Amino acid sequence: MTRRLNLRAFAGLEWNRVERGLAVLAILAATHLWILAGAFYALAREDRAHLVAVPVVQAQLPVLAGFAAGAILLFLLGLCLRRWRPGSLVFQHLCATYHVLTLAWVGYQIGSLSLPTGSVMMGSVLVGYIVLERVVVRSAFALGAVLLLVLNLAAAQGLLPYAPALLSPSAGGDALFWTAATFYLATPYLGICIVAMAFMLGLWQRREGYVLRLGLTDGLTGVHNRRSILAQLEAELARLRGENRPLAVAILDLDHFKRVNDRFGHPTGDRVLKEAAKVLRGCLRAEDSLGRFGGEEFLLLLPGVGHEVALTVLERCRAGLAGLVVTADDGERIPVSASFGLAWCATLAGISAEALVQAADGRLAAAKQGGRNRIESVEVAATPAAVPATTPRVMREAPPKARALQLLREFLNGWQTWSPVDKQIFHLGLSVALFANYMVWAVYLLLRDDRGALVDMAMHGPAMTMMTGVIAGYGVLITVGLLIRRRWPDSRLYQVVGQQYFGLSLIGVGHVIGILGFSTGIMLVSMPLVGFLYFERRIVWWSLATPLLLVVVLGFASATGLVPYAPALAEGMDRHQPHSLFWVLSFHHFTWITMAVIVMLADYTIGRWRVRGEQVVALSRTDTLTQVHNRRSILHLLEKEVARARESGVPLAVVVLDIDNFKRINDTWGHPTGDRVLQETARILAATLRDGDHIGRYGGEEFLLLLPATALEGARALVERCRAQLAATVVTAEGGSNFFISASFGVVGSGAGSALAIPEGEALFRAADAALYRAKETGRNRVEVGTLA
Numbered sequence: 131m132t133r134r135l136n137l138r139a140f141a142g143l144e145w146n147r148v149e150r151g152l153a154v155l156a157i158l159a160a161t162h163l164w165i166l167a168g169a170f171y172a173l174a175r176e177d178r179a180h181l182v183a184v185p186v187v188q189a190q191l192p193v194l195a196g197f198a199a200g201a202i203l204l205f206l207l208g209l210c211l212r213r214w215r216p217g218s219l220v221f222q223h224l225c226a227t228y229h230v231l232t233l234a235w236v237g238y239q240i241g242s243l244s245l246p247t248g249s250v251m252m253g254s255v256l257v258g259y260i261v262l263e264r265v266v267v268r269s270a271f272a273l274g275a276v277l278l279l280v281l282n283l284a285a286a287q288g289l290l291p292y293a294p295a296l297l298s299p300s301a302g303g304d305a306l307f308w309t310a311a312t313f314y315l316a317t318p319y320l321g322i323c324i325v326a327m328a329f330m331l332g333l334w335q336r337r338e339g340y341v342l343r344l345g346l347t348d349g350l351t352g353v354h355n356r357r358s359i360l361a362q363l364e365a366e367l368a369r370l371r372g373e374n375r376p377l378a379v380a381i382l383d384l385d386h387f388k389r390v391n392d393r394f395g396h397p398t399g400d401r402v403l404k405e406a407a408k409v410l411r412g413c414l415r416a417e418d419s420l421g422r423f424g425g426e427e428f429l430l431l432l433p434g435v436g437h438e439v440a441l442t443v444l445e446r447c448r449a450g451l452a453g454l455v456v457t458a459d460d461g462e463r464i465p466v467s468a469s470f471g472l473a474w475c476a477t478l479a480g481i482s483a484e485a486l487v488q489a490a491d492g493r494l495a496a497a498k499q500g501g502r503n504r505i506e507s508v509e510v511a512a513t514p515a516a517v518p519a520t521t522p523r524v525m526r527e528a529p530p531k532a533r534a535l536q537l538l539r540e541f542l543n544g545w546q547t548w549s550p551v552d553k554q555i556f557h558l559g560l561s562v563a564l565f566a567n568y569m570v571w572a573v574y575l576l577l578r579d580d581r582g583a584l585v586d587m588a589m590h591g592p593a594m595t596m597m598t599g600v601i602a603g604y605g606v607l608i609t610v611g612l613l614i615r616r617r618w619p620d621s622r623l624y625q626v627v628g629q630q631y632f633g634l635s636l637i638g639v640g641h642v643i644g645i646l647g648f649s650t651g652i653m654l655v656s657m658p659l660v661g662f663l664y665f666e667r668r669i670v671w672w673s674l675a676t677p678l679l680l681v682v683v684l685g686f687a688s689a690t691g692l693v694p695y696a697p698a699l700a701e702g703m704d705r706h707q708p709h710s711l712f713w714v715l716s717f718h719h720f721t722w723i724t725m726a727v728i729v730m731l732a733d734y735t736i737g738r739w740r741v742r743g744e745q746v747v748a749l750s751r752t753d754t755l756t757q758v759h760n761r762r763s764i765l766h767l768l769e770k771e772v773a774r775a776r777e778s779g780v781p782l783a784v785v786v787l788d789i790d791n792f793k794r795i796n797d798t799w800g801h802p803t804g805d806r807v808l809q810e811t812a813r814i815l816a817a818t819l820r821d822g823d824h825i826g827r828y829g830g831e832e833f834l835l836l837l838p839a840t841a842l843e844g845a846r847a848l849v850e851r852c853r854a855q856l857a858a859t860v861v862t863a864e865g866g867s868n869f870f871i872s873a874s875f876g877v878v879g880s881g882a883g884s885a886l887a888i889p890e891g892e893a894l895f896r897a898a899d900a901a902l903y904r905a906k907e908t909g910r911n912r913v914e915v916g917t918l919a
Contacts, residue, residue: 148222159201186239234274241293348421352404356424378437378474384466387426413447558628625665640653757809758816799864811873853873878918
């Protein structure tokens with residue numbers, strides 16, 4: 131059975147490469163069917179002979195149907211490949227190339243310098259960046275750009291007819307029909323692009339926030355995990371050092387927690403940890419932070435307090451834990467207490483996070499040796515050795531090109547953290563450069579000898595004045611932004627005004643050179659993209675409504691003669707077919723800079739979001755210390771492997787292991803040595819397991835192994851190799867002492883067969899956990915096989 135496709139999984143980057151190609155083909159087939167419907171409508175009109183070249187359109191009907199059928203055949207091929215070759219990049223290239231070639235042919239038929247062609251080209255690029263690999267989009271975009279340029283130049287030189295499916299509008303009614311047809315043909319890609327960008331970005335942001343919270347939260351207790359609490363410690367150190375305020379750091383260890391796990395089982399131990407975290411959160415102040423540092427160890431950050439206040443807070447925590455009532459499954463009360471090690475520093479200059487943690491860990495060991503359920507503290511003072519010495523570095527000057535690329539990367543990385551007003555200022559600055567490009571074109575036009583045959587010179591002066599005024603307006607908006615950026619960095623009014631001005635100025639230029647032209651299509655598609663990259667979605671929707679409405683109004687007003695179409699063009703130039711060589715080159719001049727900026731921006735930003743999304747997902751699934759799956763991730767994998775085993779009928783083995791006497795290692799040699807033991811254990815297990823097996827850190831010193839498609843005897847042999855590898859490992863403590871490590875294993879296996887023969891993941895884990903306790907009770911450093919009830 132194949133998994134069901136769903137839109138949220140697609141936007142969440144969970145589709146494979148072939149499935150993304152299928153999405154492109156589905157869009158392409160729907161587009162060709164849409165165009166085919168428009169062609170049938172045109173042929174069904176009584177006045178069709180005055181509107182379209184009927185023989186050409188009739189000849190294109192089977193071609194359009196063939197394009198749609200080809201997309202459907204490729205779609206069927208992809209359905210086969212998605213199971214057998216899900217990572218095929220060749221299939222993506224095939225889909226993108228077919229997409230470009232077929233739409234380029236349709237664009238040639240209706241005018242390669244028309245609004246539909248511009249919107250389809252940019253829409254294809256942007257949707258491609260959302261769906262496909264970047265290398266595929268780049269190659270497809272290059273192919274489409276070359277085709278577009280060649281077709282335009284060939285039409286301008288008379289080698290090919292321009293828009294062979296169209297007839298020149300000879301009356302107002304004909305012009306009105308083709309105005310409506312232009313918007314009809316451009317609608318699918320405008321809609322797809324805008325909706326897809328808005329949906330994808332919104333979902334991506336929500337998903338990233340959710341996954342980031344998972345990545346920074348301990349899956350069992352709901353407090354900061356080790357990675358997050360250490361990052362919080364670094365941040366507090368930097369902040370308090372600048373404010374010249376003290377900081378207290380405490381490590382607590384639940385007393386005899388190993389005994390709780392060994393006697394009552396891991397589920398009961400998990401309940402103790404969750405209740406203890408709840409008590410600690412209730413005893414801390416609002417500004418304090420709590421994180422799970424290890425198995426039963428927690429790290430507390432007490433910013434801005436001295437020794438006496440820190441002791442008061444920790445005493446409240448100690449008393450709260452001592453009064454905690456937790457009962458086992460049989461009703462027996464489980465005593466809970468904790469030992470605390472406190473390190474505090476009044477002057478943080480020269481103090482590192484590592485020094486504070488090590489000092490607190492040392493006092494924790496003293497608290498346990500002094501009888502447990504107590505607090506030991508120490509003041510950490512800055513020493514000259516603690517202050518890192520500055521060593522001179524030899525600076526090598528990078529080549530100019532490499533230095534420029536580095537500066538560009540730093541700038542692009544930096545603007546993502548800018549305030550909304552700063553982003554609007556930058557965007558307005560880009561717009562000034564865009565209009566300066568138009569001014570350069572206008573000056574070039576004045577220098578041509580044949581300028582009177584190309585443009586209406588009576589409009590040239592007003593157009594230059596309008597352009598100058600537009601640039602001056604941008605200057606005013608930029609100046610206002612610079613004045614308010616510090617006081618109102620999130621001003622929505624400024625964002626809306628800036629976006630509205632940007633949209634209106636672009637539509638003004640589009641009207642002067644032809645509102646139904648290629649440039650307008652590029653502008654319409656690029657506006658929401660830039661907006662969604664910079665601003666809130668609501669602001670983009672507000673700002674987009676006015677330009678869209680104006681495009682429609684100006685298009686129909688020019689068709690009905692209320693306003694002139696393309697008033698900058700000389701009289702006699704075709705209203706809908708500006709295909710002289712000059713206007714072909716001019717249209718490309720207007721659009722290529724915009725296209726280059728938008729494509730590069732999409733390439734960098736969307737590509738970075740994908741990488742960031744993958745990193746965030748990996749972060750949420752990885753244990754900070756051992757770099758294997760964390761508890762949440764390995765339990766999720768357990769449920770997936772159980773479902774897969776039920777579906778395919780193959781066996782599944784589950785292993786729970788516990789490092790022997792790990793508490794003694796921490797108490798004797800300290801937590802840094804204990805951390806190294808955990809890291810070495812994870813490394814040995816990962817190296818011994820096979821491809822396809824999974825390893826995750828379940829708790830403090832417990833690991834969970836999943837062995838798919840493995841019978842019980844094979845699993846026992848593999849686990850025995852893991853046990854022997856660990857038993858032969860020598861670890862060197864901080865003081866130079868050497869010691870061996872070992873682990874006890876509990877193994878359980880589900881037999882092959884029907885889905886009913888394979889129990890739930892929780893039942894498999896409990897059976898393996900029970901076998902682990904038998905291994906520890908019968909001497910440790912051994913493998914015990916569990917039985918399923």
